[in-house]
Amino acid sequence: MILGLRIREGDCVGCHACEVACKQEHDLPPGADRIRILERTPRFEPIYCRHCFRPPCLESCPTGAIKREKGIVFLDKEKCIGCKACMEACPFGAMGFDAEKGVAEKCDLCFQRTEKGERPACVSVCPARCMEFGDLKRFFSRSFP
Amino acid sequence: MEEVQKIRTACRSCHGGCGVIAHVKDGRLLKVEPDPDSPISEGTLCSKALAIKQLVYHPKRITSPLKKVDGKWAKVSWDEALDTITEKFKRIIEESGPEAICIGQGTGRDYESFLYRFANLLGTPNVITAGHMCYVSRIGACLVTCGNLPVCDYDGEPALVMVWGNNAPWTNPDEYKGVKLLKTLQKGAKLITVDPRRVYLAERADIHLQLRPGTDAALALGMLHVILEERLYDEEFVSSYVHGWEEFRARVAQWPLDKVEAITWIPREKIVSAARLYAKTKPACIQWGVPIEQTLNCTDSNRLLVALMAVTGNLDVKGGNVFFVPPPVRTVTEVALHKALPKEKKEKMLGADENKLAARVALVSPKHVWDAILKGKPYKVRGMLLCGTNPVVTRANSREVYEALSQVEFLATIDFFLTPTAELGHVFLPAATWIEQDYVGDFWKRHGYVVARRKCITVGECKQDHEIFMLLGKRMGQTQWWNTMEEALDYMLEPSGLKWSDFKEMGYLKGKMEYQKYLTKGFSTPTGKVELYCTTFEKWGYDPLPTYREIPESPYSTPELMDKYPYILTTGQRIPVFFHSANRQIPWLREIRPEPICEIHPDTASRHGIKNGDWVWISSPRGRIKQRAKVTDIVDPRVIAAEHGWWYPEMEAPGYGFDVSNVNILTDNDPAHYDKPMGATNLRVLICNIEKCEEGD
Numbered sequence: 049m050i051l052g053l054r055i056r057e058g059d060c061v062g063c064h065a066c067e068v069a070c071k072q073e074h075d076l077p078p079g080a081d082r083i084r085i086l087e088r089t090p091r092f093e094p095i096y097c098r099h100c101f102r103p104p105c106l107e108s109c110p111t112g113a114i115k116r117e118k119g120i121v122f123l124d125k126e127k128c129i130g131c132k133a134c135m136e137a138c139p140f141g142a143m144g145f146d147a148e149k150g151v152a153e154k155c156d157l158c159f160q161r162t163e164k165g166e167r168p169a170c171v172s173v174c175p176a177r178c179m180e181f182g183d184l185k186r187f188f189s190r191s192f193p
Numbered sequence: 194m195e196e197v198q199k200i201r202t203a204c205r206s207c208h209g210g211c212g213v214i215a216h217v218k219d220g221r222l223l224k225v226e227p228d229p230d231s232p233i234s235e236g237t238l239c240s241k242a243l244a245i246k247q248l249v250y251h252p253k254r255i256t257s258p259l260k261k262v263d264g265k266w267a268k269v270s271w272d273e274a275l276d277t278i279t280e281k282f283k284r285i286i287e288e289s290g291p292e293a294i295c296i297g298q299g300t301g302r303d304y305e306s307f308l309y310r311f312a313n314l315l316g317t318p319n320v321i322t323a324g325h326m327c328y329v330s331r332i333g334a335c336l337v338t339c340g341n342l343p344v345c346d347y348d349g350e351p352a353l354v355m356v357w358g359n360n361a362p363w364t365n366p367d368e369y370k371g372v373k374l375l376k377t378l379q380k381g382a383k384l385i386t387v388d389p390r391r392v393y394l395a396e397r398a399d400i401h402l403q404l405r406p407g408t409d410a411a412l413a414l415g416m417l418h419v420i421l422e423e424r425l426y427d428e429e430f431v432s433s434y435v436h437g438w439e440e441f442r443a444r445v446a447q448w449p450l451d452k453v454e455a456i457t458w459i460p461r462e463k464i465v466s467a468a469r470l471y472a473k474t475k476p477a478c479i480q481w482g483v484p485i486e487q488t489l490n491c492t493d494s495n496r497l498l499v500a501l502m503a504v505t506g507n508l509d510v511k512g513g514n515v516f517f518v519p520p521p522v523r524t525v526t527e528v529a530l531h532k533a534l535p536k537e538k539k540e541k542m543l544g545a546d547e548n549k550l551a552a553r554v555a556l557v558s559p560k561h562v563w564d565a566i567l568k569g570k571p572y573k574v575r576g577m578l579l580c581g582t583n584p585v586v587t588r589a590n591s592r593e594v595y596e597a598l599s600q601v602e603f604l605a606t607i608d609f610f611l612t613p614t615a616e617l618g619h620v621f622l623p624a625a626t627w628i629e630q631d632y633v634g635d636f637w638k639r640h641g642y643v644v645a646r647r648k649c650i651t652v653g654e655c656k657q658d659h660e661i662f663m664l665l666g667k668r669m670g671q672t673q674w675w676n677t678m679e680e681a682l683d684y685m686l687e688p689s690g691l692k693w694s695d696f697k698e699m700g701y702l703k704g705k706m707e708y709q710k711y712l713t714k715g716f717s718t719p720t721g722k723v724e725l726y727c728t729t730f731e732k733w734g735y736d737p738l739p740t741y742r743e744i745p746e747s748p749y750s751t752p753e754l755m756d757k758y759p760y761i762l763t764t765g766q767r768i769p770v771f772f773h774s775a776n777r778q779i780p781w782l783r784e785i786r787p788e789p790i791c792e793i794h795p796d797t798a799s800r801h802g803i804k805n806g807d808w809v810w811i812s813s814p815r816g817r818i819k820q821r822a823k824v825t826d827i828v829d830p831r832v833i834a835a836e837h838g839w840w841y842p843e844m845e846a847p848g849y850g851f852d853v854s855n856v857n858i859l860t861d862n863d864p865a866h867y868d869k870p871m872g873a874t875n876l877r878v879l880i881c882n883i884e885k886c887e888e889g890d
Contacts, residue, residue, distance in 0.1 A: 059375075059379075061362035061363070061371070061375065061393055062362075062363070062393060062769070063239060063240065063362055063363060063371075063769045064240045064769055064770055064785050065237070065238060065239050065240045065243060065769075067240070067781075067785065068240040068243040068244050068770075068781050068782065068785075069238070069243050071243075071244075071781045072224050072225070072243050072244070072246065072781070073224065077780075078780045078781065078783075078784040079784065089392075089792075089823065089825045089827055090391055090392050090393045090395065090396050090827050091393065091396065092393070172226065172227060172236075173226075173227050173237055173238045173239075173243060174237060175234075175237040175238075175239065175362065175370065175371060175372045175375065176362065176375050177237075177375070177376075177379070
């Protein structure tokens with residue numbers, strides 16, 4: 049199983065609730081984004097981690113700080129040296145950076161919530177209901193082996 | 194250390210109502226989550242609610258009363274702060290009468306009834322709110338037309354929604370939060386949008402009517418023209434339940450489509466298609482927004498949308514625009530004690546002769562108050578108490594507002610932060626946020642619910658706004674208050690048979706909905722019918738039939754100014770993370786919109802050498818401000834769209850840059866340009882020019 053988010057972009061209304069829900073859940077400072085909504089007026093483009101099948105962030109990390117565990121691509125901040133290689137490698141621009149701590153910031157699919165059967169914070173608030181959490185193989189069965 | 198408590202409550206970061214589960218531990222708020230059982234928000238939340246923790250624990254929040262001593266703020270006790278206000282107000286009443294005191298609030302919030310109770314018992318008729326151009330103006334226009342406010346009945350599954358001047362997913366609609374609209378669209382309802390900007394909803398619409406800003410009334414007349422001419426109206430409803438049909442027909446006949454096309458800039462074929470689609474799809478509802486109220490056509494725009502609902506048979510039918518039945522709790526009018534205000538005091542209300550509908554709904558268009566302060570006409574206003582409002586930023590003609598509030602003899606404010614308005618005051622009372630208060634929420638709204646808002650935490654010495662009015666009222670010698678807030682809440686709930694202690698566990702209470710109440714009761718108007726010919730207006734000396742008046746500043750009414758101000762400026766498009774002038778100091782919200790944005794069409798931008806992201810001067814006959822350009826074709830090349838509510842909490846006190854990007858530096862409050870019944874100002878449409886800011890500007 050490879051867990052991830054699916055966002056139906058056409059249904060995103062650009063309200064930014066997911067961003068603030070994420071900031072609140074993980075108590076992140078401004079700028080340290082795990083999800084962002086770009087305003088491509090009149091449409092919106094969500095920037096978020098795909099928890100890729102072969103994650104470029106993981107492959108690029110020189111310290112092994114990024115790993116896949118239980119289907120989720122994780123960042124171990126203790127091991128992160130803030131070199132930003134993952135930010136350059138990510139084709140979706142989804143890696144964040146916590147300038148205060150000098151480490152990368154990354155979506156962990158709110159594993160502490162999902163372990164309890166709750167949805168990730170961003171998914172749980174979305175008024176457009178355009179976000180889903182689940183097995184990526186189910187979402188994109190054709191593009192995954 | 195105790196366990197995490199999860200407390201069900203209700204938000205009020207905008208007008209309020211959304212269901213929240215607050216996580217609290219050791220008296221401290223950890224986070225908020227959406228309440229899956231809320232009938233209003235249906236398990237969703239917006240950015241403003243989700244950032245409440247940063248408001249509650251903001252380092253610059255004022256958490257104890259302040260008093261200005263020798264021009265500087267000093268911390269004082271509640272007793273001293275309240276005594277200062279009481280002594281001052283008592284002296285003013287003795288010397289000049291209670292009408293020399295003006296009480297005010299900003300956007301619609303549910304302390305309204307407590308604020309009015311205080312004002313009515315004080316004996317002053319002078320209350321300013323945002324209501325002269327926002328929501329209350331809609332209620333007023335509806336009261337005289339059809340007796341109540343018709344609201345979209347999403348639960349009744351409309352087959353079509355006409356969203357008129359309302360970017361619901363981004364804004365704070367008074368009855369719904371966009372959640373139900375989006376769900377309705379996902380179920381396949383058709384969509385017509387009326388908006389000068391081609392926003393997200395317009396992209397999804399079956400028909401988008403991109404009108405010239407401020408011409409909504411003309412467009413409605415054009416659509417009615419089609420509906421009447423093609424006999425698409427509900428003949429049975431019209432013959433039984435409409436007053437003044439022949440007169441109304443004759444008025445609509447004066448608005449042929451070539452005329453409407455020239456005024457609104459919308460091709461006639463599109464008006465025809467939209468009118469047919471709206472009239473033929475049943476049931477259909479109109480989700481109406483506030484922009485139609487913020488011009489000199491305020492009241493008539495509202496009356497015309499009611500006319501569209503009525504003639505198509507969509508009024509108070511399932512899935513149409515309905516009169517929701519409130520739950521059995523006391524009404525706002527009862528709690529506000531409007532009857533306690535003596536008639537001779539009511540007659541002293543500022544502007545009442547001019548703005549008779551505003552007077553009927555117990556409010557004063559603020560320009561009258563600024564005149565009373567600055568010119569002493571018809572008498573001097575000497576004292577003010579403002580709660581949850583920042584008129585220096587949010588009312589038309591900011592410089593005049595600033596001048597008036599600088600000159601008023603005594604000003605007290607109730608707020609979370611020192612704002613450009615609060616800084617002009619003499620006493621500051623720290624308000625509790627919604628998560629720090631117990632209240633029967635939403636009972637002022639006409640959507641059929643009340644919700645239980647519960648105190649989850651306390652912060653500093655902050656008190657909830659309702660309680661502040663109660664404490665002040667008692668000090669002023671007013672006897673009709675309660676001993677505690679809980680007693681007040683029990684009184685409000687009394688008709689339901691519930692006590693606050695029961696209700697707070699229930700979460701919400703819903704009125705028992707009944708459709709087509711007119712079949713047995715008629716409409717609550719003098720004739721018992723929908724008055725498309727308004728007998729109340731006839732009595733008051735206004736045009737009984739709705740019409741469109743040309744916008745005071747426009748290419749058509751002021752062609753001589755177009756050389757200098759060649760563009761139409763529309764203001765006040767909503768930003769989802771802010772609420773009017775609020776939230777600019779909340780880091781999680783401000784990072785999403787760090788600076789104000791004005792939208793400029795690519796052709797227009799290139800003519801001025803303006804690129805995306807450039808700072809731009811926007812000037813009007815009143816002044817100039819700067820905002821960042823967003824070059825986008827969602828606006829017409831002749832139109833500039835600028836955001837409102839901007840001040841910079843990070844800039845220097847006392848002004849906090851209220852004149853840098855605040856669009857109300859540009860807007861006009863000349864009474865000659867009012868909507869006469871309400872005194873609504875033309876916030877949404879004026880003329881402007883643009884110019885790229887140079888380095889160092």
